[in-house]
Amino acid sequence: KKLYAVIGDPIGHSMSPAMHNDLFQHYKIDAHYHALHVKSEQLEDAIKGLKAIGISGFNVTIPHKVKIISLLDRVDSLALSIGAVNTVVNEDGQLVGYNTDGSGYLTGIRNELSSLEDKKVLIIGAGGAARAIYFSMADAGIKQIDLTNRTVNKALSLIHDCPYAVQSEALELNETEKQLIEYDIVIQTTSIGMSPERDYIPLSLHNLKTNAFVSDIIYNPLETLFLQNAKEKGASIQNGISMFVHQGALAFQKWTGILPDLDRMKNIVLKQLG
C-alpha cells in the first residue's frame, strides 16, 4: 500500500484525508492518506522519518508551509518564489516541493471566467494565501493586479518580491473602497468573515462594479458576509471550496497522474462541513 499524508499543527479538522481516501478508492489505487500531527519542533525529524519510510507524497499545512522548504531535496521555482510549499512528491527517493494553492485558485477561477488576461484584479490581504494567489496569477500573465491590505506596507512587499511581470499598486483599504468600480475581479484572502469575525467585512462593496466577479477563499461559512454583500450588488460569487478542491486535485494529479473528478471532491468537502 502506498502512503500519503498531510502534516500540520493542529490537524484534526483537516478535510484532506476524507477527500484523498475517497479518490484512492474511486480510482482503485492501493494507497492510504493519513492526517499526521507534527509540532514545529519535530518537523525536521518528521520529514526524515517520512523519507525513510518511503512516503509517496504529502501535503503541508499551517504552520509548516514556509519552514519545510529548507528540509526538502528540491523545490520548484514557483513554490520557491512564493516561499511556501503545500505539496510534496517523492520523485525517485527525492522529496520535491510544490505549491498548488495559487495554481489551484487560478484553475478554479479559470473554470468560471473565460478570459482572465484582460481583467483588472484586486486582491484583499497580503498574507500567505494572497502571496500564493498573486504570484500564480502574475505568472499566468494577468496584466493588472492591485493589492489592498490593512497594513499597506505588506502589500508593497508582496509587489516588490514578485518575480513575474505584472502591473500592480498597493492601496489603503479606504482608498480602495472609493475606486472599487475599476475592478472586474475582487479576491478576498483575509481571515475576516470566518469565526469569530463572521459579522465583519474587510471593506465596503458600495462602489462595486455591477457585473464584477467576487471570490472569497473562506469556505466555512460557505457564504461570508462579504460574498452576501457582493451578491446583493449583482456580482457573480465564488466561495473557498473552489481553491481548496483544486489545490487538492493538482496535488492528486502530481502523485498519481490522474486529474480527479472535481464534483466528487466538492461533495465530500460539503459533506464534511455538514
Ligand code: ATR
Ligand atoms: P494567510 O496565510 O491565511 O493568508 P496571514 O499570513 O496571517 O494568513 O494573513 C492574514 C491577512 O489577513 C493579512 O493580510 C492581514 O492583514 P495585516 O497584514 O494588516 O495583518 C489580514 N487580516 C487579518 N485580520 C484582519 C482584520 N481584523 N482586519 C483587517 N485585515 C485583517
